[in-house]
Amino acid sequence: MNNLRRWMAIPLSLRWAIVVWIALIAGVLLRVALSGSTSQSVVPIYMLAGERWWNAEPLYAPPPGTMDVFRNPPGFAALFAPLSQLPIRSVALVYRVLGVGLLLLGLRRFLAAVHPVPLPPRAAATVWIIAAFLALPAFNNGQVNTFIAVAALHGIASAIRGGWWAASGWLMFATWLKGYPIALAGLAALLAPTRLGWRMPAVLIALLAWPFATRNSEYVVEQSSEFWRVAQVDDRSQAPLERTMRGWTYLVRIATGECVGHGPVQLVAAGAGLALAFLVLFAARRIGATPGLYARTLVLGLLWMVLFGPATESNTYSILAPVGWLLVGVRLPRAARLAAALGIALLVAGVLRGAFPQDPEFSMSSLQPIGAFLLLGVAVWELMFGFPREIVD
Numbered sequence: 001m002n003n004l005r006r007w008m009a010i011p012l013s014l015r016w017a018i019v020v021w022i023a024l025i026a027g028v029l030l031r032v033a034l035s036g037s038t039s040q041s042v043v044p045i046y047m048l049a050g051e052r053w054w055n056a057e058p059l060y061a062p063p064p065g066t067m068d069v070f071r072n073p074p075g076f077a078a079l080f081a082p083l084s085q086l087p088i089r090s091v092a093l094v095y096r097v098l099g100v101g102l103l104l105l106g107l108r109r110f111l112a113a114v115h116p117v118p119l120p121p122r123a124a125a126t127v128w129i130i131a132a133f134l135a136l137p138a139f140n141n142g143q144v145n146t147f148i149a150v151a152a153l154h155g156i157a158s159a160i161r162g163g164w165w166a167a168s169g170w171l172m173f174a175t176w177l178k179g180y181p182i183a184l185a186g187l188a189a190l191l192a193p194t195r196l197g198w199r200m201p202a203v204l205i206a207l208l209a210w211p212f213a214t215r216n217s218e219y220v221v222e223q224s225s226e227f228w229r230v231a232q233v234d235d236r237s238q239a240p241l242e243r244t245m246r247g248w249t250y251l252v253r254i255a256t257g258e259c260v261g262h263g264p265v266q267l268v269a270a271g272a273g274l275a276l277a278f279l280v281l282f283a284a285r286r287i288g289a290t291p292g293l294y295a296r297t298l299v300l301g302l303l304w305m306v307l308f309g310p311a312t313e314s315n316t317y318s319i320l321a322p323v324g325w326l327l328v329g330v331r332l333p334r335a336a337r338l339a340a341a342l343g344i345a346l347l348v349a350g351v352l353r354g355a356f357p358q359d360p361e362f363s364m365s366s367l368q369p370i371g372a373f374l375l376l377g378v379a380v381w382e383l384m385f386g387f388p389r390e391i392v393d
Contacts, residue, residue: 011121017128024132025100028140032092043092043142045070050080056219060226071234071311072144073176074223075211092142099146100139106153107131107322113160114295114329123328130324133348138318145318148174149302152184153322156298159188159196160291168199176207179231180309183273184301190280191289191297234311247312251369269308276300276380283383292330296383299326303376307369317347317368323375330382340378346371 007015032041045063049070052059059070059077070077083091111119111127118124138145155170171188174181189196211220244250248268249260280300283293302320306312326332327340346367353364 011125013122013125014128017125017132020129020132021104024136024139028096028136029093031140032096033089040141041092042068043095044088046072046076046080046142047084047088047091049077050082050084053077053215053223054081054084056215058226059223060230069230071230072178073227074220075176075207076144077223078211078214081214096139096142099142099150100135102150103131103135103139103146103153103321106150106157109157110153110295110298110322111325113157114291114325119328126328127322127324130327130344130348131321133351134323135318135321136351137315141315143315143318144177145316148177148181148305149319149321151177152181152298152302152319155185156188156294159192160294164192164195164199165203168196168203171196172200172203172207175204180305180311181301183276183304183309184298186273187277187280187297187301188294190277191284191294245310245312246314246316246365247307247309247369248373251366254366265310269304269310272304272308276304279380279383295325295329296379299323299375299379300383303372303379307372307376314350314365314368317350317372320347320372320375323347326375326379326382330386332378332382332386336378336381336386339374343371343374343378346374 010018045068048063048067049059049072051057052061053074059074063069083095107128111124119127135146135149137143138149151170151174155167155174158164158166158170167188171181171185175185185196185200189200241253244253244259245265249265252258252260280293280297283296287293299322302323305319306317309316324344327337327344332340350364350368350371353367
């Protein structure tokens, strides 16, 4: 009875959020346990890379069968080297539990850091429920995008609380995983240049150096060079539509049928990044590096990563799990709130697109970049004209 009373004492909206997360976690873990670790999973790719590292074999050699290629840095394979000696089903389960556990903790830390006075129950529940739906794809198939979202949340939360080494560690860990999270790290560094500007490079050097402690230097250098070569030639701008990048260029290709070249993609990405940097600096000079500005920087950095990053896939949009904060964490005018709600709805629809018939003339995958652009427009407008408008009631 005491447990029942405690449960009923929780506001109804938060109880719904808890139920959604429990259903999400239980459903995915049950699927992995019953259907096998190779079904809808990239963990076997990581396990193969770990085994190759363990045996000092080429990491980026063609994989067997229909397995996709390994696209992560050599150090990530080194992490999986000891795990490759364990049963794959157990690793697949523990890996997902670790990821979702750190994600839940990171979102909680982020909200507590930005809002010392907690959000109203319905607002908090909105953030948690949106995060559950957006995080689902990466959690389901074991993509490292879960850990990128984890690192972003913990990194920004640590920076708000003045934990500069922890912030540097988390943000550089995200950068080490995929490279393009350097955009978020760079925006965060603009808010605390003397505290993060030298710590982050020091941490990144340590992350890049640690694989040398597990294998001979010749092998590590060789695999690092091969990783760089593979990354340079992994240009999916000309790939079939179902394999091409899902950022802003996807919308251009759907609308015109034309592929955007590698050069223009890089130019637009750099221009968008510089524009966001100037916007963050402008806001910082107006009101200082407040918790609210750190939160807005998180949103802007994540949106840049999916829209202008070098290899966005549908699964990459899972890193946007925290963006529900934009809908409730600031006082948006009605029109901006509707635009943000529509953007989030499109992102969620993109997650659920498997339930809809696929029209060759209009892929449901278009909804994700459209939704991200709507959110980016709201975030930029609010930072330029509406900041600060934190919820206080």
